[in-house]
Every structure is written in structure tokens, then in C-alpha cells.
Amino acid sequence: MAKKIIATASLSGCFGCHMSFLDIDAKILDLIELVEFNKSPIDDIKKFTKQCDIGLIEGGCCNDENVHNLLDFRKNCKVLVSVGECAIMGGLPALRNMVPLQECLEEAYLNGPTVRDCNENKIIPNDPELPKILNKVYPCHEIVKIDYFLPGCPPTAELIWNALVTLATGAELKLPYESVRFD
Amino acid sequence: MGETVHAIIRNYNGDPTRLMDILIDIQSQLGYLSEWTIEQIAKSLDIPKIDVEQTVSFYHFFTKEPRGKYTVYLNNSVVTGFYKVDEIVKTFEKEAGCSFGRVSPDGLIGLFSTACIGMSDQEPAAIINEQVFTRLTPDKVKTLIAGMKDGKTIEQLKGSSYGDGQNANPLMKATVKNHIRKKGEVIFSGDYTAGDALRKIKSAKMSSNDVIDIVKKSSVRGRGGAGFPTGMKWEVARKAQGEPKYIFCNADEGEPGTFKDRVILTEEPKLVFEGMTIAGYAVGARYGILYLRNEYMYMKKYLVSILQDMERDNLLGTAIGGKNGFNFDIRIQFGGGAYVCGEESALIESAEGKRGEPRDRPPFPVEKGYLQKPTVVNNVETLCTVVKIITKGHEWYNTIGTRESRGTKVLSISGDCEEPGIYEIPWGFSVNDILKMTGARDVQAVQVGGPSGSCIAANEFGRTLAYEDLATGGSLIIIGKNRDLLKDVVLNFAEFFREESCGSCVPCRALTGMSKLVMEKIVSGKATVSDIDRLVSWAPIMKKNRCGLGQTALNPILTTIKNFRHLYDEKVKGNSEIINPAFNLAAATADYEAAVKN
Ligand SMILES: Cc1cc2nc3c(=O)[nH]c(=O)nc-3n(C[C@H](O)[C@H](O)[C@H](O)COP(=O)(O)O)c2cc1C
Ligand code: SF4
Numbered sequence: 001m002a003k004k005i006i007a008t009a010s011l012s013g014c015f016g017c018h019m020s021f022l023d024i025d026a027k028i029l030d031l032i033e034l035v036e037f038n039k040s041p042i043d044d045i046k047k048f049t050k051q052c053d054i055g056l057i058e059g060g061c062c063n064d065e066n067v068h069n070l071l072d073f074r075k076n077c078k079v080l081v082s083v084g085e086c087a088i089m090g091g092l093p094a095l096r097n098m099v100p101l102q103e104c105l106e107e108a109y110l111n112g113p114t115v116r117d118c119n120e121n122k123i124i125p126n127d128p129e130l131p132k133i134l135n136k137v138y139p140c141h142e143i144v145k146i147d148y149f150l151p152g153c154p155p156t157a158e159l160i161w162n163a164l165v166t167l168a169t170g171a172e173l174k175l176p177y178e179s180v181r182f183d
Numbered sequence: 184m185g186e187t188v189h190a191i192i193r194n195y196n197g198d199p200t201r202l203m204d205i206l207i208d209i210q211s212q213l214g215y216l217s218e219w220t221i222e223q224i225a226k227s228l229d230i231p232k233i234d235v236e237q238t239v240s241f242y243h244f245f246t247k248e249p250r251g252k253y254t255v256y257l258n259n260s261v262v263t264g265f266y267k268v269d270e271i272v273k274t275f276e277k278e279a280g281c282s283f284g285r286v287s288p289d290g291l292i293g294l295f296s297t298a299c300i301g302m303s304d305q306e307p308a309a310i311i312n313e314q315v316f317t318r319l320t321p322d323k324v325k326t327l328i329a330g331m332k333d334g335k336t337i338e339q340l341k342g343s344s345y346g347d348g349q350n351a352n353p354l355m356k357a358t359v360k361n362h363i364r365k366k367g368e369v370i371f372s373g374d375y376t377a378g379d380a381l382r383k384i385k386s387a388k389m390s391s392n393d394v395i396d397i398v399k400k401s402s403v404r405g406r407g408g409a410g411f412p413t414g415m416k417w418e419v420a421r422k423a424q425g426e427p428k429y430i431f432c433n434a435d436e437g438e439p440g441t442f443k444d445r446v447i448l449t450e451e452p453k454l455v456f457e458g459m460t461i462a463g464y465a466v467g468a469r470y471g472i473l474y475l476r477n478e479y480m481y482m483k484k485y486l487v488s489i490l491q492d493m494e495r496d497n498l499l500g501t502a503i504g505g506k507n508g509f510n511f512d513i514r515i516q517f518g519g520g521a522y523v524c525g526e527e528s529a530l531i532e533s534a535e536g537k538r539g540e541p542r543d544r545p546p547f548p549v550e551k552g553y554l555q556k557p558t559v560v561n562n563v564e565t566l567c568t569v570v571k572i573i574t575k576g577h578e579w580y581n582t583i584g585t586r587e588s589r590g591t592k593v594l595s596i597s598g599d600c601e602e603p604g605i606y607e608i609p610w611g612f613s614v615n616d617i618l619k620m621t622g623a624r625d626v627q628a629v630q631v632g633g634p635s636g637s638c639i640a641a642n643e644f645g646r647t648l649a650y651e652d653l654a655t656g657g658s659l660i661i662i663g664k665n666r667d668l669l670k671d672v673v674l675n676f677a678e679f680f681r682e683e684s685c686g687s688c689v690p691c692r693a694l695t696g697m698s699k700l701v702m703e704k705i706v707s708g709k710a711t712v713s714d715i716d717r718l719v720s721w722a723p724i725m726k727k728n729r730c731g732l733g734q735t736a737l738n739p740i741l742t743t744i745k746n747f748r749h750l751y752d753e754k755v756k757g758n759s760e761i762i763n764p765a766f767n768l769a770a771a772t773a774d775y776e777a778a779v780k781n
Binding site (some may be wrong): 074101124125133135138140141143144145 | 713
């Protein structure tokens with residue numbers, strides 16, 4: 001069986017989901033028997049070099065760069081999976097969704113206690129090279145179609161592993177009650 | 184202020200189960216329920232402050248902030264939208280100097296919107312300081328606001344031309360119209376004299392079991408929507424343990440497009456109260472409570488005087504009709520503006536002074552209802568029907584209607600037709616018959632039974648109104664071809680259910696909100712086929728909700744997806760499933776661009 005090709009990205013996440021992924025420990029040796037990595041921070045491939053089978057997305061979208069990245073993943077991956085709370089719901093970054101962007105930026109760059117006295121020219125960073133902040137943090141499925149969701153903050157290594165094996169081999173996924181209960 | 188609060192509480196003997204009445208009276212006098220007032224109430228009733236808070240926060244008409252010397256509640260129901268309500272809204276805002284949801288800077292006028300107020304045949308309508316103003320036009324609104332600025336009383340604002348029939352009664356002086364277009368053989372037959380059924384019971388020496396027997400033989404079914412056999416309900420309540428027992432008349436009438444109970448209560452209040460009394464006799468109940476929606480507060484004085492008349496005539500009170508041991512008293516319980524309170528167990532909770540949250544059943548109200556005592560809840564029309572059955576006999580009644588649906592149905596008809604109003608017809612008429620009767624042309628759809636019923640297309644207009652075919656609590660909203668069905672009707676209903684869900688059940692609370700968002704997406708042309716599929720997939724989940732509200736809340740969406748699928752398909756045509764058409768990067772970064780420009 002040809003190896004499935006996978007790609008991963010951390011958008012507006014904390015890399016916690018990727019760290020959790022690495023918690024599969026020695027199983028990583030089994031993993032490379034099963035899949036081949038393409039664009040991913042794990043192998044540091046920066047650009048897609050071929051069409052992939054599976055894309056794992058950590059984090060939601062907080063700026064336009066995240067959006068472009070996500071669209072790129074959607075274009076290049078047959079199956080896209082939202083991994084973890086931030087990808088699925090926006091997570092912690094989405095706490096700012098309750099505050100208008102203008103106020104957020106002012107607090108962060110102009111008025112906050114740690115910047116108040118040193119941002120002399122009262123500038124909100126605006127270099128064209130910088131990604132543009134979105135009006136709110138979006139979960140991935142509000143921007144592109146997401147095929148599967150792996151809940152958790154972060155999802156356990158076991159859940160990520162099982163999901164990957166399932167997607168790579170077409171086996172049935174066993175979802176223990178603990179992983180899908182809601183209260 | 185303190186004296187007002189305490190006097191009102193004393194009026195109700197400091198009884199915490201009368202919290203609704205206490206709050207209504209205090210707010211009526213002081214305009215709003217301040218933090219201080221709430222504390223005083225809690226202390227005097229010796230209940231936790233949070234108990235008062237939660238009741239206050241549950242109902243639409245209670246407020247912790249002043250809502251103006253004149254408080255306008257403009258109806259925002261579907262049918263109002265048919266009458267250029269946007270212009271009315273604009274005129275109100277311009278003349279009052281504040282937007283809806285706010286009070287004018289001088290505190291004079293508050294503008295608020297509210298769900299259907301039971302005036303769908305005379306829209307646009309608004310409630311101002313407990314009085315109803317119908318058929319509003321921009322000019323009328325200008326006059327009203329000018330009057331408010333001149334300090335006119337609400338009576339002066341109403342003017343002197345009142346509605347027909349008892350609407351013009353000196354105790355009501357309402358500008359509301361009855362619009363009774365067709366009188367039937369049962370409710371509006373015009374041959375009723377107060378006490379008819381009570382006299383019959385006496386002359387024919389009917390025992391309470393005899394009464395139940397006749398009601399069962401007439402196979403009358405509840406007119407509140409569920410169609411439960413009335414005789415059976417009474418029998419269970421009669422056999423239930425616990426004293427005293429209670430009879431509730433459900434006049435909450437919150438289903439948008441329904442207004443028949445208002446007209447029955449206006450023209451035949453004694454028929455309603457006698458029906459409650461007969462139920463009391465049959466069940467062995469000592470007290471009756473008419474639960475009347477807050478929107479009908481303008482009827483209060485009138486109905487209270489009717490109760491007094493009936494007491495004077497020995498049709499209520501003790502030893503009714505000279506029958507020793509037959510005692511029955513009726514009081515009126517007002518609601519606070521919440522559709523869910525029409526659900527019988529929520530209605531009981533509300534009458535006990537609590538949030539109107541439906542109870543888990545069993546136990547059913549007939550076993551443990553008001554104050555945990557056996558309680559019968561019946562619709563206004565059901566109770567009236569029983570009086571006629573006792574008076575004229577079940578044989579007579581059984582000759583009217585169809586096999587499974589005996590008698591007549593009072594229909595509230597509104598929307599795109601020439602003669603909206605009240606039609607009492609025998610069960611068995613087709614929708615087409617009704618459209619003809621009301622002078623409706625170019626009909627796109629008919630909403631049968633309100634938003635919790637179904638929205639049908641022309642291919643089903645041949646169906647008959649009857650329990651065996653198209654059952655209905657009695658409202659038909661006619662929707663013309665010129666209407667944008669999804670935007671003007673379905674979206675409005677979706678917002679209605681989102682607003683009215685009591686929030687106890689997760690599926691109801693969450694999916695009424697989410698379905699509204701998805702509907703907005705569909706209406707704006709930014710949805711995909713999978714959005715429609717998603718809505719459909721929620722149907723079985725909603726069936727798990729505790730009460731009928733949640734169980735039917737998706738009906739406007741589901742029945743239109745079924746019957747008007749092409750409208751949905753047009754909206755999603757060509758939209759990508761892969762990239763969400765509702766997401767617009769330029770719009771999402773606009774705030775940032777603006778922030779860094781300054
Ligand atoms: C959300 C909801 C609202 C209701 N509103 C009313 C109402 O306004 N009037 C009414 O008579 N029944 C209403 N009902 C039905 C009542 O729960 C109850 O079945 C009815 O009052 C029983 O009277 P009947 O047997 O005479 O029909 C409502 C039910 C639900 C679930
Ligand atoms: S279904 Fe909705 S309205 Fe009914 S009890 Fe549950 S949350 Fe409340």
C-alpha cells in the first residue's frame with residue numbers, strides 16, 4: 001500500500017496540539033512506516049511539493065496569513081482535519097472576539113500598562129509585511145470545509161494517533177466514550 | 184416608594200407564590216423594578232433575592248431599568264412585516280428621538296419591540312402603557328408621539344372611536360376590533376345566556392360523573408393545539424388525590440397569528456367562566472384561574488367586573504345556583520410576556536410566581552399541578568364548547584364536524600387576504616374553502632397552526648382542517664406570492680423561537696440560535712447545500728426536548744425545506760462547498776485597515 005502523505009500546520013494555536021502529537025513517542029517509528037510527511041513544522045518543509053492525502057490543522061484563523069495558509073491546505077489536501085479546541089472553536093485566542101478589534105489593538109499597543117510609556121509615537125504596528133489581523137478569530141470550518149474534528153485541548157496523543165491510523169488505513173475508528181462526552 | 188411596594192405585597196398577604204402579581208402591580212405603579220425594589224420584595228416575602236431576580240429576568244415585560252413614561256411595544260411578528268412596518272419603526276424613532284431598544288434622552292418615551300400581541304388581523308399594532316393601538320400608520324405614529332410630548336393621558340391618546348362589540352365597553356374602551364367574519368353553531372351562535380349549563384345541571388340533576396360522561400360522549404378534544412380528549416383529562420383529575428383542585432383556563436395565546444381567545448373573551452367572557460365552573464363541578468375543583476397573557480392587560484377591568492357580576496348572580500362563589508357544597512371562585516392571573524408559558528406546566532410554574540419553565544412529566548398537572556395539587560388546564564375555546572355541550576346535549580354536538588373532529592373550530596386568519604379575522608366553521612373545511620371565504624388571491628403558502636405548525640404550498644390546499652388531516656390550534660397565516668417566504672416568514676419565526684426558548688434543554692437553547700444563524704446565511708445567499716442538510720439533520724435531536732416549544736421550533740424551517748425546496752436551492756445555487764461563501768477576507772480585515780490608518 002502506498003504511503004499516505006500528510007501535512008500539518010499550526011495557525012493561531014500554541015503548538016500544543018503538535019506537542020501532543022509528538023507524545024506518541026516511539027510510535028513515531030510506526031508512523032513513518034505508515035505515512036510520508038510533506039509541508040509540516042515536523043520536517044520543516046515550508047511549501048507543498050505535492051498533493052497530500054491528509055491535512056491536520058491546529059489553531060483557528062486570527063490573521064490573513066492564517067487564512068491563506070488554510071486555503072492552501074484545503075487546495076492541497078484531500079481530507080482536512082481540525083485538531084484541537086482552537087481549530088474547532090477559536091479557543092483561547094477567540095476570547096478577544098468579545099472586544100472590538102480597535103480596542104484590542106489600542107490596549108495591546110497604546111494603552112496597556114507595559115506599552116503606555118514606551119510607544120512614543122502611538123503607533124499600532126502597520127508594516128505591510130505584517131499579517132493583517134482579522135476582526136475576530138475564526139474557527140477553521142467557518143472559512144473552508146473541514147472533514148473531521150478532533151476535540152481536546154490538546155487532543156490526546158492516542159486520539160491523534162488513532163485518527164491518523166484510521167485515515168491512513170481506512171480502518172474503523174474506535175471512539176471511547178470519554179473522547180466524545182460533552183459534560 | 185417603599186410604601187407602594189409594601190402595600191402591594193400586603194395585598195397578596197405576602198404570599199411568594201403570588202410573585203407575578205406583585206411584580207406586575209409594582210411595575211405598573213413605579214414603572215420598573217429597581218435593585219432596591221427587588222431587595223424589598225425578597226425581604227418581605229422571605230425568599231432569596233435570586234428567586235425574585237430570576238422571575239424578573241425571565242419575562243419580556245419586566246424591566247430593571249426605567250422604560251419611559253410612555254413605553255411602546257411594537258409588534259414584530261410576521262404579519263406586521265406585511266404592512267410596511269419599517270416605515271412605522273422609522274417614524275417612531277425619528278419622532279421619539281431614540282432607536283428601538285432605548286428610551287428617549289428625556290426619559291419620556293421608550294421604544295421596544297415584542298413578539299405577536301394577538302392583533303394579527305389589525306397590524307401594525309403596538310402596546311403603549313398596557314393599551315393596544317392598532318392599524319398604525321406613520322401619520323398615526325406622529326400624532327401619538329406629539330400627544331405624548333404634550334403630556335396626554337393614555338386615554339386621550341386612544342381617542343374616542345373604539346372597536347366594535349364589547350371592545351367599546353366603558354371598562355375597556357379599546358380601539359381593538361373583533362372582526363368576527365363568520366359565526367358558527369357552537370361558540371358564536373348567539374343563543375347563550377349566562378348560567379345555561381349550570382341550570383341544565385340542576386334541572387337534569389346531573390352528577391359530576393354525568394357531566395364527564397357527556398363530555399366524553401361528545402368526544403370533544405382540546406382546542407389548545409394538542410387535541411387531547413377533554414373528558415379523559417377531567418376524569419383523571421377527578422380521580423386524582425389532593426385538595427383543593429384547580430381549573431386553569433389557558434388564555435396565554437402566544438402562538439403568532441392566533442387571536443381567537445381574545446375575541447371569545449371579549450364577546451363571551453361569561454361562557455368562558457361558566458366553562459371553568461362546569462369543569463370545576465366535574466372535577467371537584469374549588470378554584471379556577473384564568474391565565475391571561477400580559478398583552479391583554481387592557482381587558483382586566485372588564486373581565487374583573489364580569490366575574491363580579493357572575494358572583495352577584497350566584498353563578499360563582501358559594502352554593503352556586505343554589506346547589507349546596509358547590510363552591511367555585513375564579514381569579515385572573517396575568518403573565519409577563521413569554522410564549523412558553525402557554526405550555527401547561529410552564530403556565531402553572533408561572534402562576535406560582537416562578538420562571539415559566541416547563542416541568543418534567545410525569546407527574547402530569549392532572550395529578551400534581553398548581554401548588555402540587557391536581558390541576559386541569561384547558562384552552563378558552565375548549566371550556567366554552569363544553570358549556571354548549573351540556574346545554575344542548577352531546578347528540579347535537581356530534582352532528583357537527585367530521586367523524587374524528589366534532590364541533591366547530593374558531594380560526595384566527597391573518598395575512599394576505601381581504602378579510603382577516605375570526606371564522607368559526609365546522610371541522611372539515613379545506614384550506615381552499617378558507618382561502619375563498621377570506622378573499623385571498625395569489626397565495627404562495629399558508630402557515631397552518633402558527634410557526635409550530637406547518638407551512639404548506641398550493642398542492643396541499645385541498646387538505647381538510649381536522650384532527651385526522653391537518654390539525655390546528657386555529658391560526659392560519661396567508662402568505663401571498665409577493666412575499667419573500669424565507670426572509671419575511673421563516674427567518675422571523677426562527678428569531679421568534681430563539682427568543683422564546685426558555686433555555687432549559689440544550690438542543691432547544693443551542694439549535695434555535697444556530698438554526699437562526701444558518702437561516703440568515705441562507706437568506707443572504709451565502710449558504711451551501713450542506714447547510715440545508717445540517718438543518719434537516721437536527722430534526723431528530725429537537726424531538727428530545729422537554730416541551731412542545733423545542734419539539735416544534737424547527738418546523739418553520741423543516742416544513743419549508745420540504746414544501747418549498749426550490750426556494751432554498753435557488754439561494755445556495757453555485758456556492759462552493761469547499762470554501763465558505765459567507766467568509767469575506769476583505770470584510771474581515773476592514774477593521775484592521777481602519778485601525779492602522781489612524
Ligand atoms: C410552547 C407551547 C405554547 C402553548 N400555548 C398555548 C396557548 O397559548 N393556549 C393554549 O390553550 N394552549 C397552549 N399550549 C398547549 C397547552 O400545553 C395545553 O395542551 C392546552 O392548554 C390544554 O388545553 P386543551 O386540552 O383545552 O387544548 C401550548 C403548548 C406549548 C408547548
Ligand atoms: S424545549 Fe425549549 S422551551 Fe421547552 S423546556 Fe426545553 S428549553 Fe424550554
